[in-house]
Amino acid sequence: MHKFILLFSSISGALSVAIGAFGAHKLKDYLHAINRTEAFETAVRYQFYHTLALLLVGILYFQHQNKWLNWASLGFAGGILIFSGSLYILCATNVSKWGAVTPIGGLALIAGWVFLAIGLYKTVLSGQ
Secondary structure (H helix, E strand, C coil), X not given: CHHHHHHHHXXXXXXXXXXXXXXXXXXXXXXXXXXXXXXXXXXXXXXXXXXXXXXXXXXXXXXXXXXXXXXXXXXXXXXXXXXXXXXXXXXXXXXXXXXHCHHHHHHHHHHXXXXXXXXHHHHHHCCC
């Protein structure tokens, strides 16, 4: 599982930089015209932050393989796809209904952090 986590986080990191640069340069006027600049920047920022969290989980998984870190990685990966993905689609299409999907991704990201905390407590912090 840790190999997939590391691969996914590496690809997600590259994509967050590429998408952010594309938005800042090529989509700037379009995003401003439809008043979606803030949503786009939020999508990129959350993707990048949670990509780093996912990378951390992948590294921790080498030493501390447990179901909680596995669940954390799924929460972060799913959250990145759903949260940032729905905002990217919202910005690309300007269809506001996509905003209703975003909180589902947010919940997945929150779950990832909770699972990471449990995984750290059960393995790393408790000395097991």
